Amino acid sequence: MEESDFGDILDDWFIESLKTYKDLHVYQLEFPTTVIEWTSGKTICVAGDSLTKNDILELSLPPKLFAEVNKGLCAERDFKVVHGGLTQGPVSVLKHIPGTRLAVTSDGLTSDLQVWDLGGEDSDVIRRTASIKGTQNAQGGGVKMAAPCSTQPAILHGTRSGDIRLTCLPTGQCIYDRASDSADLLSSLHFVSEVVFLAACTNGNAHTGDTRMSSSPQVAPLTIPAIDSSSLWWTDALPGVSGCRLVRVSSTGRAVVSDLRKPADVVCQAQLEVQTQERRHLRPGDVTVRWAPSLEDAVSVSGFGGDVQIYNSASWGAEPTGVKPLFEHRGHTVSVQQPDGDAPVVVTAHIWHHEQARTLLSAASDGSLHVWDWIDPSAG
Template identity: 40%
Template sequence: MCLNSRIPPESLNGQVKKGLCPERDFKVEHGGFSDCPVYSLKHLPNTSLLLTSGPAENSIQVWETAAEDSDAIKPISNIYAESKGENNWTKIATTSTNSSCVLHGSAVNNIHITELESKKSVYKLGENSSDAISNLNFLDCCTFLVCTVKGQLYLADTREAQSVMKSRATPSTLSGERWCMGVKHELQGVSTTGPSVASLSSEGRMTLTDVRNFSVPVKRANCSIQEPGSNWDLMCIAWAPLLDDSLSISGFNGTVQIYDSKAWHVSAAEVEPIFIHKGHAITCPGEALLVTAHVWHPCKPRTLLSSASDGSLHVWDWKEIQSTD
């Protein structure tokens, strides 16, 4: 099922009433049903189109939110994608700088940019590696980043056929360790300084990399997790768009952890979160919940939205845990 919900802006500014009320502040505007599990959902900027993908399909589903006289989200077409099976499904990315195309792939050697209207591939990454990928991110209309499950990063420029930069592979000390990445929002059209790509492993290791020179990480840390992530498809790491050096992780349990990376160094050290959102776990005590995704509000620096495996959806604010020392 796909839902398009809206949170009124005035509900977040604290002028009406502090806190959010489900009956007042959440309104489902459109909805639809998918015959297959949806693991990735992207909006195509400046359009009424949505894109979905998942392990049960070897295609990307294109949906359209109906006109004002209907609340339905309807499937309108499919785009063929070279999916490699249940554990290696197609990842997708979109960008506001080019709303006519979608970036997609399940492995390094089948990454394409496809034009939605013609369904023709207009670019293919010129790499032969069959490594599965965990994330794709546009940086602008011409460049994009790829993170493999082994932690290797690729930076590609679509204006030059062979313009691909590759990071030194992140060593995995344990068998089965998997990686994902998060990219600073400032990269999408605006220059930034310092670390801009954060990578997270299923063992709780984090590396921060400068996209201008990602041969080696700038900072490393080992985050506080009780046990390794068993479902690496749910791992998520995200930069706070309005707070310097703050980032968040989820997918290991029923919590979202927020970290301040300002004091991190290139030598990995154990780090503790400055805040932990436990709302999902508290509402269902005794159940083995997993946070399935989370995202930062683009305009409210300390507001996030998170979802969990029980179907719950939370919008919440946070403040740094005060030290008792």
């Protein structure tokens, strides 16, 4: 693309952003990250995923984002490194343990885990404190993790539906391990209560388990007709007072919403307007799908390309008809000019803020990190 053409596209998008964003802040990491994890309401943890030595950083969000009034007068508008450390390998998964200054990571190469102290007021250094041995029957990496909200710091981890275990972090002891013959590859793990968890699989199956029970997790296969035998599925769960909703998105763009009480039944579905980049083969860790925690019926999807799309699932019906996104964040693809021949920019991760309803963070393969508060176009 000619430099003048790129400049025109950037100018057009900047003018458009004045009407479509309440806030938009851009940061550039030295290396791309595939993990964004909240450590507090105003801080996140990110880490590099190159095969060599990587930074693991805790960043504070721009103070201007949280200014109640006179945002324009707030001088501090950038991310700030508050704690940092080094890891000898890549970080493909990172989970913060609620109520602690601990985080657990996986390098994506083995099933072993690493435990980190994120530092405190007396130290700005993030340091590795322990390791957790992975499951013996795990083939390679692809570890998925979830952290329960409990008085005892612990981590749920596994690579397949039949090798999920819960490990106590202070002692390193396994406190739940119910191996089974089930070999479905995991796409994510979620706690839907302090003891009940959901193991979502790349084939669309959803396994539920209880860490107090000795029985193996129960499986509820996805009953909608398979689009093709090679489809991958990604899942998120949203617990609520009236139950727990699941949303599953396939590599072909099919989205299905179900209820955890009857996970094999379809509540509603749609065909999303996603476009996988040419010659790009999607892998189990590429796509992120998330319910908005503070915005009813909103679902966000990224990883198919360089955009983050937000959909309103309230408009979906019984059949998978095509739907358009309610909002698209295109900032990662238009804010940086890629040299000819380079791979297109792809969003590697995104996450919602738990309190600010329309605030998200997103990261991309060029090292860009954005935090943005979008304006609902349907609200005028």
